[in-house]
Every structure is written in C-alpha cells, then in structure tokens.
Amino acid sequence: MATNDLSYKGLYAMHKYWGKKPFNEISKFINKYSKSGDTVLDCFCGSGITLIEALKLNRKAIGIDLNPLAIELSDVSTTPIDLKLINATFLSIKKSLKTTIDSLYECEYNGEKTSVTHIVWKDSKPIEVWYKKQGSSKKLVRDGIKEDLEMSINPSIKPKWTPKTKMFENARINVHKDQAVADLFTPRALTALSLLREEIKNIDDSDIRKFFEITFTGTLSQASNLVFVIRRRNNKTDESGKAEVGSWVIGYWVPDEHFEINAWNCFENRYKRMIKGVEEINSLFPDKAKTKRQLTLYNTSATDMPINDKMVDYVFIDPPHVNRILYMEQSLMWNAWLGLDENINWDKEIIVSEAKARRGKKNNKNYNELLHVSFAEIKRVLKNNKYLSLAFNCLDDDTWFNLLKSLSKLGFEIVDVTPLEYSATSVVQDNRKNALKTDLVLTFKNAQLDNIPNITFREDDDVLRAFISGYLKEHKNAEMYNVMNELFKFTIPNGYIYRVSKITKIYSTLVK
Numbered sequence: 001m002a003t004n005d006l007s008y009k010g011l012y013a014m015h016k017y018w019g020k021k022p023f024n025e026i027s028k029f030i031n032k033y034s035k036s037g038d039t040v041l042d043c044f045c046g047s048g049i050t051l052i053e054a055l056k057l058n059r060k061a062i063g064i065d066l067n068p069l070a071i072e073l074s075d076v077s078t079t080p081i082d083l084k085l086i087n088a089t090f091l092s093i094k095k096s097l098k099t100t101i102d103s104l105y106e107c108e109y110n111g112e113k114t115s116v117t118h119i120v121w122k123d124s125k126p127i128e129v130w131y132k133k134q135g136s137s138k139k140l141v142r143d144g145i146k147e148d149l150e151m152s153i154n155p156s157i158k159p160k161w162t163p164k165t166k167m168f169e170n171a172r173i174n175v176h177k178d179q180a181v182a183d184l185f186t187p188r189a190l191t192a193l194s195l196l197r198e199e200i201k202n203i204d205d206s207d208i209r210k211f212f213e214i215t216f217t218g219t220l221s222q223a224s225n226l227v228f229v230i231r232r233r234n235n236k237t238d239e240s241g242k243a244e245v246g247s248w249v250i251g252y253w254v255p256d257e258h259f260e261i262n263a264w265n266c267f268e269n270r271y272k273r274m275i276k277g278v279e280e281i282n283s284l285f286p287d288k289a290k291t292k293r294q295l296t297l298y299n300t301s302a303t304d305m306p307i308n309d310k311m312v313d314y315v316f317i318d319p320p321h322v323n324r325i326l327y328m329e330q331s332l333m334w335n336a337w338l339g340l341d342e343n344i345n346w347d348k349e350i351i352v353s354e355a356k357a358r359r360g361k362k363n364n365k366n367y368n369e370l371l372h373v374s375f376a377e378i379k380r381v382l383k384n385n386k387y388l389s390l391a392f393n394c395l396d397d398d399t400w401f402n403l404l405k406s407l408s409k410l411g412f413e414i415v416d417v418t419p420l421e422y423s424a425t426s427v428v429q430d431n432r433k434n435a436l437k438t439d440l441v442l443t444f445k446n447a448q449l450d451n452i453p454n455i456t457f458r459e460d461d462d463v464l465r466a467f468i469s470g471y472l473k474e475h476k477n478a479e480m481y482n483v484m485n486e487l488f489k490f491t492i493p494n495g496y497i498y499r500v501s502k503i504t505k506i507y508s509t510l511v512k
C-alpha cells in the first residue's frame with residue numbers, strides 16, 4: 001500500500017489545503033503512465049501537487065480548478081522568486097505595520113507595559129492571557145481582565161477593508177444562519193488583518209504579491225477564533241490542565257474555549273514557513289521562464305475545459321468524493337479575504353452539499369451528471385490509448401456504481417486499482433466508525449472499444465461473507481477499509497463490485 005511519510009514538509013507545508021495526497025506516490029503514477037515531455041492534466045488540481053510532480057519529472061502540466069484560491073496556490077507553488085526580493089518586501093511590510101499591529105495588543109498590567117501574544121476565550125470572555133514584558137522574551141501568564149475584553153472588541157484603530165461575505169448555512173461544517181466570514185475573527189484581529197491585506201494589495205510585482213497573498217491566507221486560520229485549546233492534565237487533581245495551542249481542525253467550528261493569537265505573530269510565523277517552501281521551489285524550478293512555458297493554469301470548471309482535442313498524454317485527478325470534503329465552502333474564508341469569491345460559479349461545483357441554500361441543486365443527481373460531463377471532457381482531450389488515474393473513495397453504493405458505469409460507458413477500460421493513503425488523517429476521520437483511511441486510485445485506458453461491459457453489483461452474500469471471514473482470520477486487526485480495498489482491487493477489474501453498505505454490515509457482524 002502507498003504510504004505518506006514525506007507529504008507535509010517544505011513546499012507542501014506552505015499552506016493548508018483539503019485532501020492532499022502524498023506527492024511521492026503521485027510521482028510514481030506520473031512516471032509509470034507518461035514520459036518526459038508529455039502533457040499531464042489535473043482538472044481538479046487543488047493545491048497543485050500533481051502539477052508540481054509533473055514539472056519535476058520534466059512533463060508539461062495543465063491545472064484546472066473552479067476554486068480561485070487553488071489556482072493561485074498552484075501558481076505560487078511553482079513560481080521561483082528571488083529570496084532577497086521577498087525578504088526586502090517582508091521587511092518593508094514589517095517596518096510599515098508591526099508597531100501599529102503590536103499596539104493593538106499592548107496592555108498595561110501592574111504598572112508595566114506588556115505585549116499580549118495569546119488570549120484564551122471562554123463564554124465570550126478572556127480567561128487567560130499570555131504576555132511578555134517589554135524587552136523580555138519570557139512568556140508570562142495571567143488571568144484575563146476587563147481591559148483585555150475592551151481592547152479586543154473595541155480596537156483603537158479602525159479597520160481597512162474587511163470581507164462582508166455571508167457563508168452558506170451548513171450544520172455539517174458548523175456554519176450558522178446569517179454567519180459571515182468576518183464573524184470568525186475578533187474586531188481586533190479584523191483590524192490587524194485588514195492592515196496586512198491593504199499593504200499586500202499594493203505590492204507592484206505580481207509574483208511577490210501572490211506570494212504574500214498566500215502567506216496572508218495561510219495566516220487567517222491561526223489569527224481567527226477557530227484555534228482550539230489543548231488541555232493536558234498534569235495529575236488527577238488538575239481539573240483544567242495547562243493550555244496549549246491547537247489549530248484549525250475542520251469546517252468553521254469555533255470551540256467554546258479558543259485562542260486569539262497576535263495577528264502579526266501569526267503572519268510572521270507563516271512567512272517563515274513559506275520561505276522554506278520557496279527555497280525548495282527555487283531549487284526545483286530554477287528556470288522561471290521554462291516553468292511558465294511548461295505550466296498552464298485555468299480557473300474554470302472541469303466540465304468545460306479550454307483545451308484542444310487529444311492534446312493530453314496522461315490525466316491524474318482527485319475529484320470531490322460526493323460530500324466528504326466541501327472544498328469551495330471550506331475555502332470561502334480564504335477566497336473572501338482576497339476578494340476572489342465574487343465571481344465563483346457555485347453551480348458548476350461537482351459536490352453534494354447539505355447547505356440549506358444549495359441542498360436542492362447540489363444533490364447526488366447533479367453530482368453524477370456533472371462528474372459524467374467532466375469524464376466526457378477528459379475523454380475528449382486525452383489521446384487515444386493513454387491513461388486516466390482517478391483517486392476516489394466513498395461509502396455510498398450508488399455513487400460507486402454510477403462512477404464506474406459512467407467511465408465504462410465513455411470507453412474507459414479499467415487496468416489497475418491501487419490503495420493510496422491520505423497525506424494526513426483528520427480528528428473526525430480517526431474517530432469515525434468504519435472510516436475510510438485510504439483512497440483507491442483507479443487507472444483506466446482511453447480505449448477505442450465499444451463493447452466495454454457495464455459494472456454490475458454482485459449479490460452473492462455467502463461468497464462475500466466467506467471472503468471477509470477468511471481475510472479477517474489472516475489479518476487480525478484489519479479495519480473495514482482494508483477489507484473494502486482488498487475486495488475492490490479484485491472485483492472492479494473483473495467488472496463487478498459489492499455494495500459498500502453490505503461489506504460494512506457483514507464486517508461489523510464478524511468483528512463483534
């Protein structure tokens with residue numbers, strides 16, 4: 001099974017993105033199914049991992065995504081920049097803003113001026129404050145006082161532009177009725193972030209400006225109210241435990257107990273991480289002009305690709321898996337702060353969403369229809385007898401059936417099924433019963449055949465039970481996803497699948 005040990009370092013640690021796949025394994029697929037000089041397409045390119053790996057292997061790359069942030073992140077992740085120019089720009093921003101932003105966090109305590117770095121909020125009140133005395137780097141901790149509340153909700157400086165974007169009400173990702181992006185931040189954080197955004201917006205060089213825009217969006221979550229508090233108890237009598245900084249976990253959940261962190265510190269820390277990424281980018285792609293010639297990016301839908309017929313040699317895609325990750329809704333905070341949300345065509349998103357405003361449109365029927373259109377577009381642009389690899393998994397029987405039926409109907413012939421681990425597992429994923437902890441990469445040949453048989457459901461429960469029972473005897477600690485992977489590796493190339501619901505049910509009865 002493909003493993004993920006290398007995924008979240010350097011270049012790939014610059015910015016959070018949903019559903020990242022292990023780059024080292026994607027590289028193997030590109031190497032296997034294409035050659036140097038070929039054109040590789042990813043029409044759900046996300047953070048750009050497929051594009052980066054294609055360029056590293058001297059392929060041309062085409063990236064398409066409906067999410068504007070994805071396209072900008074892919075661009076930044078493949079653009080070499082002079083580190084001296086970046087550093088000079090950062091120092092200019094620091095000179096212009098650090099003192100001003102720090103003043104928002106300066107509080108007199110016991111007759112001394114102090115600088116607040118972190119505040120723990122609970123029930124809308126500051127209950128714990130981390131601070132430093134002037135001229136000292138030592139962390140001190142005190143209880144919250146009324147001045148902390150006042151400084152956070154009524155900052156001494158008025159904000160510049162802040163997003164007014166309303167979010168989609170969706171309980172699944174913790175978005176409430178009439179909630180706006182701005183509601184995820186304290187008024188003080190809004191002010192600090194608005195100053196940073198304004199300064200970045202005025203950078204003349206487009207590559208450097210985009211670098212700092214991605215630095216800025218990478219800053220947003222740690223500067224928001226989404227950072228939960230980790231409590232580690234030292235002993236049985238310690239009821240509260242020492243507070244430690246968590247991170248943005250999932251959706252837009254604002255924990256009952258959460259941090260507010262000095263926004264400048266968040267920005268500077270993210271900048272340091274970005275610099276490590278750029279050092280790797282500069283090493284990988286020293287010839288900027290060549291990289292720009294080899295990479296093409298389109299902010300559009302996979303259902304209508306601006307690509308000529310039969311010009312692609314290999315396709316690797318990881319489309320949305322029904323409703324598992326709501327890519328665009330969960331990227332709205334980033335897009336809104338950059339003003340990129342205004343022209344998003346939400347109707348074109350291939351997704352199933354429980355958001356109240358989208359529920360009637362973004363259902364399974366719409367998902368299957370749009371996914372089929374995107375597969376037809378891939379058929380159009382992919383050269384004959386070349387390959388499409390598709391990373392996918394879900395627990396829905398009909399979705400699996402419709403996906404495989406759609407591909408066979410279009411003349412894609414299955415040639416391989418390989419499990420692929422995720423780059424990182426989530427808190428929810430780890431704790432959910434029968435959670436899927438891998439994808440399956442299905443590789444198809446763009447065959448010129450009219451008689452590829454449709455996929456069928458196999459209903460022989462006794463055979464299925466015997467297989468699962470035998471597998472569990474040989475693999476004592478196997479989880480449901482292990483069983484499913486082993487089954488699908490064999491059954492899909494042979495033209496049939498078992499219902500995931502049935503696999504789950506039989507597995508559950510056997511492991512009681």
